[in-house]
Amino acid sequence: MPELVNRPTGSAAGRSPMGRNSTSARFGGGDSPNSGIPRRLFLRGVAAMSGVAAAMVLAEPALAAPGEARRRREHDPTLYDAIVVGAGISGLAAAKSLVAAGRTVKVLEARGRAGGRIHNHPTARLGLTTDAGAEFIGPTQNRVDALAREYGVEQLPTYDDGSSVFWNSGQRRLFAAQPGLPLDGGVIAALPVVAEIEGICAGFPVGEPWRHPRAAEWDALTWRQWVEQRTSVATARMVLDLAASAALSVKGDQFSALYMLNYVASSTDENTGGPSYVARLLGTAGGAQERVCNGGAALIPLRMAEALREHIVFDAPVRAIDQAGDHAVVVSDAGTFSARRVVVAMSPAISHRIEYIPALPERAALCAGYTMGRIGKFAAVYERPWWREKGLSGQAFGNATPTDVTFENYAEGNHILMGFVSADEMARLDGAPEQQVVDECIDAFAGYFGDEAREYIDYSLFRWDDEEWSWGGPVATSAPGVLTTYGHALRDPAGVVHWAGTETSDYWTGYMDGAVRAGERAAAEIVAVSR
Ligand SMILES: Cc1cc2nc3c(=O)[nH]c(=O)nc-3n(C[C@H](O)[C@H](O)[C@H](O)COP(=O)(O)OP(=O)(O)OC[C@H]3O[C@@H](n4cnc5c(N)ncnc54)[C@H](O)[C@@H]3O)c2cc1C
């Protein structure tokens, strides 16, 4: 019998189809055949009815393939206070707050695991834990820090001793790991631009960039155009482009300058202020890369999920949210659930794969203007920290390919060099054989640190672009014009639907900390309207 419900694909939502590799299949949703009545039409039919009536149709075994029918019969008759869509750290933070406030909560997660963009991925041979996604925590990231402490996740300093490598088109330069870059030549020309950024950040309407007096001017430009208006020195332009792509994993010609200025301004805590926003964003000690989690950052969401386990339904991709008066019906592959309020806790770049009934045109337009960065993470394992023996920190920053930013990592007695595969380079390698990506990353490491890089004993590679429920990382950026036109739809609730996910945060947007803040804020909105 043909499957009744088509699953939305990447191409249906305007993105090139994702590789159907084993990874995306393992994380849910990859096994549904595509045939039968288009899902959209089917849901429209469902939408015409509401609540239990819709669920009865969904439960009709004669309409569905056996497996589908079995799952859909599981209509949950409870009217929850809140349903949280997504068990990334933002959704988990929302659920935790709502449960603490005495609300009844269900969390629906597409994958078979919690954590979303925070994920422990084992190395290929030894199965060592590596942070495939989020890894670092820094000063003023107080909300994620509080969770790490609450769940007993130890934070260790990022290895920071010795010299770091600055790579500019084949030229290798060493510099002290702190304070930053070799301050000579073209890099100096970037300093007045950095000073201007600092000045802008100091009075910035963080989280509401559309309120800045020059919002229209800056949102009309890409980051690269904004920089090019300020310096004609090639190295300065390169460094400022690279700083942005190191943080966002998107090249500077693909997102709004206003977005970037808000992102930099958000890199501090509302209570703390900050002498240097740029240093806080890009730095190790004193900056966002100051600490790593012993055992992987994923321990935080995994332990949160463990504490919430009775509330979470895994393998439950949400397909539609039907607002019927004062409540919503949430249609997922694991059944249909009803709630007074819904938190959609994911990036705007993927939240509109869900069908909203009635439609939310403003929010849809906002989401259409957001794109996930392209990113992968590569880690090579060594028996000895040979770079330390050469006086090197293991940190590199530059325009070599395919990895442009590296750090030393450590796992279970083994020494690791980690490199981000960013932006266009990751896009180029999304579908490449794994060994090719490994070889290219190792070549880059050898250029940065020496030929000892070739003696790796193990590795891990994780390609976020190929993830069915992420579509890339670390964060989604907005194209020019989007924030000034539709920015309000980022957080304004739409009926009973509230928005979380790191992209909706004021402070530390793009980071774990911002994700936690956003989840807690969405929960507070719901508690405030449902006392
Ligand atoms: C390579 C990489 C490196 C990073 N480095 C750092 C770092 O060092 N420090 C830092 O602070 N941050 C870092 N980040 C960013 C950080 O991971 C994110 O900011 C944060 O994890 C986002 O959390 P979230 O809950 O908002 O979104 P997500 O983690 O994306 O959570 C969304 C959840 O929703 C689920 N979902 C999606 N669609 C549906 C659906 N239709 N139905 C049900 N569920 C659905 C997803 O499976 C996912 O679990 C990095 C990210 C990446 C990818």
Ligand SMILES: [Mg+2]
């Ligand atoms: Mg989440």
